[in-house]
Amino acid sequence: MKPLSSLRLDRRLTAIVFLLLGTQLSAQEHPSLFFTVAELPAIKENIASSEWMREAYEILIAQADEQLAYPPEPYAYRADDFPGYAFGGGGDWKKSGILGRILEKRVGTLGVAGYLSGDHRYFDKAIEVMVAAAEASEPEEWFSHLQHGDAARGYAIGYDLLYPHMDERERNIVREELEKVATLLYDYRGVWSRADPAVESQNHTAVHYGALGLCALAVGDKPQWQEKATDRIRAYVNRFVDSTGYGTEGVDYTNYGLLGVVPYAVALQRATGEDLVGEQPAMPLIPDQMVWKMLPWGKEVIAMNDNPTTLGSSAGLMYLISRYRLREALWAWLQIEGEAGGGFYGGGRPSHRGDNRPSIGDGLSLPFVLLWGDAGLEPRMPNARSHHFSSGRVFMRDGWGDSLGTQVSFTSGVDYHHAHNHSDENAFTFSALGEEFAIDPGRFPWNTRSHNTVLVNGIGQIRGYGRGRILEYEERDSAVYVKGDAREAFERDSSSFVLSQAQRQLLYVPGEQPYLLIVDDLQTEDKSVNEYTWLLHTDTSNTLEILPEKPGARIVGARRGALCDVDVLWPKTQGTVRESDLSDAYLPGVKNISDSDRRLAKHFRELSIKTSAVNPHFVTLLTARENGTTPPRVATAGNADRLEVRLSFSNGRQDTLVVTPENVRLTRTTSR
Structure with missing residues (x-):
């Protein structure tokens, strides 16, 4: 058996041949879900043309470098991978709700960093992580269909990105695990497979079937997976927002749903021309929720429903911002995610570790921000009241x-x-x-x-x-x-x-x-x-x-x-x-x-x-x-059916409000 260093050298030589000659290593070209090798120069030029995208790229490389230090095989999810998250099953890591997202984030971060930087260490580590993860457990042992969906995205993205850099044994291991988890998603007959508006409007549907669709496109020979995924994602896209683009689950959960929708929709359009995003007329309006919920000082949004004050995995928003050239939404996104805000550029919410690093438990986002961001789009401050x-x-x-x-x-x-x-x-x-x-x-x-x-x-x-x-x-x-x-x-x-x-x-x-x-x-x-x-x-x-x-x-x-x-x-x-x-x-x-x-x-x-x-x-x-300032003097007259409220401010302004059960009317006068 060849030593690990020789195996890595063989992979690098294979990659060089692939990059220089464009040799197709299988009937399915890889990478192809989100870009091809021929498209890399334009992607790199786009990143280099934007100050904020250059900063985001540096963060991506820093995150990839951190992943290089992750312990070698045998790979196992450890308790410190899940800071702040409760374990079920007496501490069994297979019961954690973010198991699949950790795999997806590690493999996707390393894989995209490898292509953008040319550093093959990232490919080697991503392959090590993905293969070892496949050997660590069986998908049937995991906690729920969400873990299946998250991990399936990770395997599909990794299989596509790393195919030219894996040997045949590694490809077979990853494909076998991909097919196992995708089969679970395809055969699923639980609540999230139902044709019901309450089901079709929730992020579970998007995460589940967007992942199935990516698996279908990654392997290229599962049309039944692709058909089911497309039908279910279309149902979600038609249900999850109101006519003005508001996702009623809130910003964070809407973004998690978009993480299921947008990668599959992008890959599907590249492969077939079918445009799932374009079928929903409210899609250009979805970032408005982020814009209007942003607190005046940026960095945070109002927490409404089961949502934190962060955006979570916001790459889907970046895709919509760039596709529809939403300058005001870009301005707000940078206030929240950019240098003036959290500083992670979509790389994840702050970690529970308290060290100003992004959480490993968020879905893959920052690499997609770099792939979908538009350096030519200039942010513009909103002006509506x-x-x-x-x-x-x-x-x-x-x-x-x-x-x-x-x-x-x-x-x-x-x-x-x-x-x-x-x-x-x-x-x-x-x-x-x-x-x-x-x-x-x-x-x-x-x-x-x-x-x-x-x-x-x-x-x-x-x-x-x-x-x-x-x-x-x-x-x-x-x-x-x-x-x-x-x-x-x-x-x-x-x-x-x-x-x-x-x-x-x-x-x-x-x-x-x-x-x-x-x-x-x-x-x-x-x-x-x-x-x-x-x-x-x-x-x-x-x-x-x-x-x-x-x-x-x-x-x-x-x-x-x-x-x-x-x-x-x-x-x-x-x-x-x-x-x-x-x-x-x-x-x-x-x-x-x-x-x-x-x-x-x-x-x-x-x-x-x-x-x-x-x-x-x-x-x-x-x-x-x-x-230290003087409050307005407040005087009232009348009763509950008609109450007059007079506010007298120190600058001479006087506001008179007439309050009835039907309306509140304001008149304003000034003595100066």
Whole structure:
């Protein structure tokens, strides 16, 4: 048997012959899924022509160099490959949810780095990893179909990229493992194979069948795999976003779905001319969710539904940005992923290791960013003030490119997928002056109690299947107005109450001291007296001060010390304002997460306003201002049917708001 060094030399000689003579090593040309060797010069020139792409390339090489240090054979997934991820099965690595993504990321990173750099060490290590992984376990032992999908992408991408650099024994090992896992995907008859809108709109469908399609194209002789994959990916593409491009699973899960769709769609179009992406007219609009959820200081997005504040594997977004020449989306992507943001350029979210490295557990992304990025596309800052997504989300801002700017979100809509939906209809967020004053709690706290909305007798909305509606949305001269209806989000057959009304109005007024006026009207069908609890959640590092002189509170931001005054304008006397004691409060009904993650105190601090009434008629004012500045004087007149609110600012401006259950009207005067 030849020593390892001789085997590597033979592979390099084979590769040189292939590169120089263009010899076709099999009936299926490799690499071909995403590029051929003949296309490499143009790809390299494109990367070299862009400063941000050159920086991204350096990160790719650094990641590939890190993979070179990975222990040699025998290959095994180790506990430190899964930092921050729970193991099932008593610590069995085969039960980890990110097993397949680790393989895909290692092999894809090394393989693409090898072609872009010309360094054959990367090919050698990628082959070592892929072959050893194939020999380490059987796909039937893995945790679920998602691991099968992730790993199948890894084997398909690796088989295509590394085919010219493998010997026949290695090709056979990899192809055999590829066929095993792809057969599992093809023969699957579980929930994710069903022709059902709730199934076809969820990322599981894309991950599962996009991987099957890549396997079909990689081996070239499995038309039945390709046919099934194409049908299922087409179903997902037609279901997973609304008419305005909003993926209702949220940014991170939409990106994970795109990781299943786009690589297969690109490879399929290259092989056959069939364009799955082009069949969905909303595809050019998908990056808008990232744009509008981006926090004013960049780097992060609002966490809504089961999503973190990161983009996850964002190469699919880059493909859409480049294909449709979306300059504003490129600007936002660079604010989040570029040097000014996280600095990983799509290479993954920050690691749980706390060392400012990207997580190994994200899907393959950075190599695709380099393959799909367009050096000729110049970023452009957006200029719109607000945006309404048709499935029921409204985002509002006072501008772009200012880390002290304001961002407001309002959600009341439908989630096509259900599984990742939080019970948060009519909820809002508010960031201003560099602070997160009213937050969405993120991944785990799914219940209504954890969102900025209202409980009835301590009861929240239906889990997963609740829905709301945007009744009105209007950009006005000095404000943005939105009204939502969350009545259908509450259980209709509840023995304790049935709501006839659950409307919230929100008026956002930008300015040096931006403010929100929030009006809530809720009532049961029997018009009985109930206990209503108005909730606001702020960042755990912020400080909450309950004001003794009036019904209200003050939030002191932890980033810069900026303030948010919370004035309870109605009810005037019977309302109770307090900070909740969360020391013994836990998230209900959640499995497979730690007790620490179930503790509500880990995720937010909570302000509540309680009242008992037929209709609470909550009217609440949130005003952001710099510490040390004079807040507006607030005066009210009237009653819950027609309340006049007058804000007098120190610069002589006076805003008068007329609040009714139907609308909020603003007029402005100035004495200077």
